[in-house]
Amino acid sequence: MGTKxxxxxxEDFSQLPLKDKEYAIDVxxxxxxxxxxxxxxxxxxxxxxxLKKRLVKRGTVKDLYKNLEGD
Structure with missing residues (x-):
């Protein structure tokens, strides 16, 4: 959405009655x-x-830290 x-x-919202503003905000x-x-x-x-393609690593938090230390 452009700035204009x-x-x-x-600007249009500010012209609405209070009830319509509340409804618009809810929507x-x-x-x-x-x-x-x-x-x-x-x-x-x-x-x-x-995960199914085995593109992620699995393990414990300890494994994660060990992996990070190796990088």
Whole structure:
């Protein structure tokens, strides 16, 4: 979204009655929550794919530190 578009959105929002502002904020919050869920689900699917392809390392925290020290 361009800066002009965002500025227009903010300007239009400021002109709304209080009840409409509250409704708009509620809708936006729900959309943001859903977008975050989608991003987490996408990342989880990617992680599972990488695990199945054996592209990730597994082990304990001790193993992790040992691996990091070797780098």
């Amino acid at each position: 578009t965002l500025n227009k959105l903010i 936006i919050k729900k959309q943001l929550t859903e977008a975050k869920r989608d991003a987490i689900a996408k990342r989880a699917k990617e992680a599972m794919t990488n």
